[in-house]
Amino acid sequence: MKHAAIQIDEGTDDDRPQAPSSVRVPHLTAAAFCLTAATRGAIERASSDRRLTRVKTEVSDGGIARLRRAFETRPTPSLLVVEVSTTGEALLNELDALAEICDPETKVVVIGAENDIALYRKLMKRGIAEYLVGTITPLAYVATVQKLFGQESATKLGKVYAFVGAKGGVGASTLAQNVAWTLAEEQASQTLLLDLDFRFGSAAVNLDLKPVTGLEKYVGEPDKLDAALLDRLIVQRGEYLSVLPGFDDALGDVDPAPNAVERLIEIARASFPHVVVDLPHEWSSASRDALTSADEVIVVAAPDLPNLRNTRALMERLRALRPNDAPPRVILNGCRVPRRKEIAADKFAKSIGVEACATIAFDPATFGAAAAEGRAIREQAPRSKAQGSVRDLAWKLTGPGRVRPRGRLRTLLGLG
Incomplete structure (x- = not known):
């Protein structure tokens, strides 16, 4: 049967900025004292x-003197x-005075104007955690806090790609x-597919998997979730793909705890280089957690008015949730x-305020x-335009990766 070719088109070259680190910072309190509006704005953002x-x-206005008054009688x-305007010995004397009121566990970051290696060494010798020079950006501040407090595993954390449909039936799960x-x-890389539509997800059916029962027992108590348990619940599909299907009983009485999805994603990204998250078409606290923590968000929509309305609402909310990240990718599926x-x-x-939609x-x-x-499309029709579309999107998300050799025999068999 002859059918229309599939194409994936980007209106512009993909020049999106490289995603920042995924390291999340644990619960803690911080206080910032700023002398300039630029520094205050960067820290607030x-x-x-x-x-x-x-x-x-x-966040407060003022320098070291204001900071000392604020914490004279409290921990x-x-x-x-703290942002400072003094330099040299005057600055060192101010910091020595500040040390008198600081608790031993407190980490101090100084933002100053003097770019001098000798001063930096003196500050480090006095126990200052970090010295930043000049006007800082929001991402520079995030990176500094991550460096000081980030909960990073021994290995590099994996990247999380969250797919969400602007409307039911637009093909987000299939994609x-x-x-x-x-x-x-194609990248010969361990990848985990998280089907977070626990009740009505399609991963098990579409990939011909027999789910491992038991997920329902644990999503109500996220404290029991760990890497070992995840290994027991996932189903292997081929050499490199692992899948966490949804509930065995779609109409069971168990509801996931509020932080179960966040916990699953944290465990997954510590174990897999790539984590693809398939979100249900709903707006809930679990969906917000997943979309907020993902490195990349992919919104899938159809080219009609209801999808346009929903996509615009999603984009506005995601920009608020992810103010320092590149905007989500938008893919119009089932076109023409x-x-x-x-x-x-x-x-x-x-x-929707983006340069182009694929x-x-x-x-x-x-x-x-x-x-x-x-x-999968790659198994059913490896040389099809459809698989070319999927491949293009995968490479847009990850960039060049480790690719299997494409020998002549593999090419002839349509497996390359």
């Missing part, structure tokens, strides 16, 4: 960053940040599943349906045949 959501920060927080399989197979009036990709992009053409034959067989 950084305080709403997804990596610092557990840090309660009090100092875990982190003190997430095929991107996960492509990352695993014959005789259907659609919103053009450039107009859709303009309406588009995937309507092709029910290819995707439908793969789903009917319980296979």
Whole structure:
């Protein structure tokens, strides 16, 4: 049966900034004393960053003198940040006086104007945790707090890619599943697919998996979730892809605890280089946690008015939740349906405030045949335009990775 080709098009070259570190900072208190509006603004914006959501920060005007008065009669927080205008010996004398009121566990970050290595060494010798020079940016502040308090595992944390549909039935789950399989197979990299639509997820059916029962017992008590338990609950699909399907009993009485999703993602990114999260089409605290903590968010929509409305609302909320991150990627799926009036990709992009939307053409034959067989597109039609679309998206998300050699035999067999 002949069917329309699938294409994925970007209106512009992908020049998105490199994603910052995923390290999250534990619960702690911080106080910042700023002399300039620029520093105050940077710290206030950084305080709403997804990596610092557990840090309660009090921002005030003033320098060291104001800081000393504020904490003369109360304990100092875990982190003190102070902007200074003095230099040389005068600054050292002020910091020596500050040391008299600081608790031993408090870490002090100084923001100054003097760029001098000798001064830096003297500050470090006095126990200052970090010295930042000049005007700081929100991400520079986030990186500093991560360095001082970040809960990073012994190995590099994996990247999390969260897929969410702007409306039910737009193909977000199918796209997430095929991107996960492509990352695993074509980059030969251990990848975990988290189907967080616990009750009605499609990962097990679409990938022909037999779920391991038991997830329901633990999502109500997230403290019991750990890496060893995750290993027992996941199902292996091929050499590199692991899948955590949803509940065995879709209509059971168990509801996930509020922080269960956040806990699952933290465990997953500590164990896998790539974590693909398939979110249900709903707005809940669990969805917000997943979308806030992900390194990349991919919003999948159809080119019509209801999807445009929902996508605009999602983008506005995500910009508020992720103020220091690149905007989510938007993919228009199932485009160019014959005789259907659609919103053009450039107009859709303009309406939601992004430069361009990727588009995937309507092709029910290819995707439908793969789903009917319980296979990924790469298994069902490896040389198809559909798989080319999925591959392009996977590489947009991760950049060049470790790729299997593409020998002549693999190419002839359509496996390369």
